[in-house]
Amino acid sequence: MHNPIREGHILVCPKSQKARYRDLETEELFELSLAVQFLTKFLQKEHGTDSATVSIQEGSGAGQTINHLHVHIIPRKPGDFKNNDDIYPLLEAFDDE
Numbered sequence: 001m002h003n004p005i006r007e008g009h010i011l012v013c014p015k016s017q018k019a020r021y022r023d024l025e026t027e028e029l030f031e032l033s034l035a036v037q038f039l040t041k042f043l044q045k046e047h048g049t050d051s052a053t054v055s056i057q058e059g060s061g062a063g064q065t066i067n068h069l070h071v072h073i074i075p076r077k078p079g080d081f082k083n084n085d086d087i088y089p090l091l092e093a094f095d096d097e
Contacts, residue, residue: 005090008047008075012036017068021058024069036071047075053087063092 004010014032018024024032040052055072057064072091081087 003094004074005072005087005094006074006076006080008043008073010039010043010073012039012071012073014069019067019069021056021069032071036073040073043073043075047077049075049077051076051078055088055091057091063088065092 012032012035014024014028016024016028018028021029036054040054044050044052053072053074053076055074056069072094074087
């Protein structure tokens with residue numbers, strides 16, 4: 001990935017390129033959720049943590065700048081940011097790239 005926010009940062013996208021989470025069909029929603037759950041567990045194990053930020057930005061008002069649904073999974077450790085919420089401006093800037 002180009003310029004990950006933290007080591008292990010990945011994006012997960014549904015097979016169909018829909019713009020929003022709310023646009024997913026039931027089967028797509030199920031598949032995406034299972035993939036996110038599996039990958040979150042995998043990344044936490046690989047990076048020796050029990051925490052992760054799992055984020056979807058739904059619409060431009062929430063910071064979505066890429067017009068297709070994607071889920072950020074970022075393994076987290078205590079103290080990796082001065083304030084936990086400091087990650088959100090970085091997510092917005094990441095998607096602007």
